[in-house]
Amino acid sequence: MIPLSWYLTLSAGLFSIGLFGVLARKNAVAILLGIELMLNAVNINLVAFWRYGDPAMIVGQVFAIIVFATAAAEVAVGLALIISIYRRRKTVVADEIDMMKW
Template sequence: MIPIENFLVLSSILFSIGIYGVLARRNAVLIIMSVELMLQAVSINFIAFAVYLYPEQFTGLIFAIFVITIAAAEVGLALGIILRIFRNKGTSNVDEVDMLKW
């Protein structure tokens, strides 16, 4: 069986890639995708802990389902707002969205 450490390392790598993407990407859609990576890292953590350490209860798995569901709602809203900005300004680059000082 694969040891739990592998999953935790995978999740921390995913989480770091997500943070890097959030800081380095300038396109709002790509930033949202990076946030999704961070959330998937969280889900992997929850599922790994639940399966390896606490196999007798479902709490961790349920938490992962909640994370996935609510992340979907958030992305839907984010795309809506990005569309609105695109119609106003013709760009989804966060550097060019600068009416307020960033």
């Protein structure tokens, strides 16, 4: 059998890679891609804890479903913002989107 530690290590690695993408990429769409990776890492954790805890308690899967819905909402709004900014400013570089910088 696969020990729980393998899933947790995989999830920690995926989360760290996504974090790197969020912090280091210039393209705003690429930042959202990094967030997707991080959300998937969280979901692997939730499902692994459901399976290795008490499978009769379904809460891990319920939380994973809620994370799916949240990810879909976040991507829809995020991409709409990026497209709107691109239309006005002709850029998707996060450093150049500084209208709210004081």
